[in-house]
Each structure stands twice: as structure tokens, then as C-alpha cells.
Amino acid sequence: MALNNSTKNNYLRTFKVLLILILTIFSISIQSKSLTKEQKLKLRKTSDWLSKFSIRYAGEFTPPGQNYTLRMDCSNTARFIYEEALGVHLPRTSFDQYNAVKNSGNLKTPPRSNGKIDTEQLGKILKPGDLLFWINTHSDIPKKWDPPIGHVMVYLGKNKKSQLVMTGAGTYGKGKRTQKGGIDIYLFDPNAKIGCVRDSNRKCIKNSEFFGFGKPSLD
Incomplete structure (x- = not known):
């Protein structure tokens, strides 16, 4: 018919x-899953609790009630926070964590304006729990890592002053409790230089750069 x-x-x-x-x-x-209200609160509480131990960057930490010790560099700190707060297992290195986000389809690049990262626009895109990745932060990044991911932190959200806030293992700088780096809560400036790749004379030849962000699969 x-x-x-x-x-x-x-x-x-x-x-x-x-x-x-x-x-x-x-x-x-x-799209990258948003955390629930309870998950966001647990993430902040876990970050604040961990900062009270005054752990230096790459220092050893034995979680209370456990019989194992962790080396708290940036990637292991992000890994520990994700496990404790969200029950999500991350790979060990920052490069593998980057690829976990990339493979989930949730990797984003920071918006730019006038030759630098647009912090205001970035703040509208970021979500609590996003992993933050930098490239070229030090000279020991394996050459096979492409892109040369050298640092990772965890985004927490905005404070009462609407400033971007992150948590994790900082190599230096002032945090909520520390004055010289370590495991703490920090203000997040995506345009700040946090390290560089040096030549044999210790001269910086590549500056660090905030490179991307997002969440791995939370399932």
C-alpha cells in the first residue's frame, strides 16, 4: 500500500x-560524569584529612591501621585520594592516569585566549574530581611518554572567593597548611609554571604547561 x-x-x-x-x-x-554531592564532600574531607599528616613530596606514608607504606609522589597521591574518596582505582603513573582519562573519552584541553589559558572559561568547564595534567615539569620524564606528562593533581572546585582549588602532592609552594610543598590543598593557577626540563647545565629548555584534564571511567 x-x-x-x-x-x-x-x-x-x-x-x-x-x-x-x-x-x-x-x-x-x-561526557565526563559529575560527582554526586556526597562524593564531592568525601573528596574534600579526604583531601583535608590527608593534608594534616604533613607529608613531604615523595615522602613515605603509612595509612592509619594499615601495614603498608606508600611513596607519596603526585601520581600515587592522586591514586590514594581517588581510592579513599571515590573507591576508584587509578594506574600508578601520571602518564597512565592521563591515558585512562583519554581512553574514557573524557579528556579535555584548557581553553585559551590571547596566548594563555583562559582561567575564567576553564573554571566553567572543570568539575570536582577532574585530574589535572601538566607536561615538561622535570627532566626525568621518560622519553617514550608522548605527551610528556610529568605532574598530576586533583581538582576540588572553587573556594568562597571563587578561586580554583586543587589537592595533591605539590613540589613547592604555599598550601592550606604547608609553606613549602607536600601533600596539601592549593590554589590552582593554570598559567603558573611549576617546573621545567633542564639541559646538562641545569638550564631550563622547556617550561611546564598545564595540558589537559578530565575523569577516567568511574565505573
Whole structure:
């Protein structure tokens, strides 16, 4: 039986609506998941609790009630915070953590304006729990790592002054409790230089750069 034009148009409209609905659901499903209110609170509490131990960068830490010791460099600190706060297991190195985010489809690059990162726009995109990645932060990054990820922190959100805040193992700088780096809560300035790659004469030849952010799969 041949379809009249009115019936064909109705079918076409229905198909278009269904297609838009499917694409919308797919788009939402691949976006970085937002943490629940409870997860955000647990993330902040875990970060604040950990900062009270005054752990230096790459220092040893034995979690209370445990019989193992961790070396708290940046990636192991992010790993510990994710395990404690979110129950999510991260790979050991910052490079592998970067790839976990990339492979999940949630990796984002920071927005730029006038030759630098647009902090205001970045603040609108970032979500608590996002891993923050830098490249070229030190000279010991394995040459096979592409991109040369050298540092990772965990984004917490904004403070009462609307400043971006992160947690993790800082190599130096003032945090909530520390004056010279270590495991703490810090203000996050995406344009700040936090290290460099040096030549044999200890001269900086590549400055660090905030490179990307996002969450791995939380399932």
C-alpha cells in the first residue's frame, strides 16, 4: 500500500525526533560524569584529612591501621585520594592516569585566549574530581611518554572567593597548611609554571604547561 505525503511526513518527523533523542542520550553518556554531592564532600574531607599528616613530596606514608607504606609522589597521591574518596582505582603513573582519562573519552584541553589559558572559561568547564595534567615539569620524564606528562593533581572546585582549588602532592609552594610543598590543598593557577626540563647545565629548555584534564571511567 502506497503511503500518502501526509503519512510520509509524519514518519519523517517521528524519525527525526527519535534520532535527536538517541544522539542526545549518546552525547550525555560519553561526557565526563559529575560527582554526586556526597562524593564531592568525601573528596574534600579526604583531601583535608590527608593534608594534616604533613607529608613531604615523595615522602613515605603509612595509612592509619594499615601495614603498608606508600611513596607519596603526585601520581600515587592522586591514586590514594581517588581510592579513599571515590573507591576508584587509578594506574600508578601520571602518564597512565592521563591515558585512562583519554581512553574514557573524557579528556579535555584548557581553553585559551590571547596566548594563555583562559582561567575564567576553564573554571566553567572543570568539575570536582577532574585530574589535572601538566607536561615538561622535570627532566626525568621518560622519553617514550608522548605527551610528556610529568605532574598530576586533583581538582576540588572553587573556594568562597571563587578561586580554583586543587589537592595533591605539590613540589613547592604555599598550601592550606604547608609553606613549602607536600601533600596539601592549593590554589590552582593554570598559567603558573611549576617546573621545567633542564639541559646538562641545569638550564631550563622547556617550561611546564598545564595540558589537559578530565575523569577516567568511574565505573
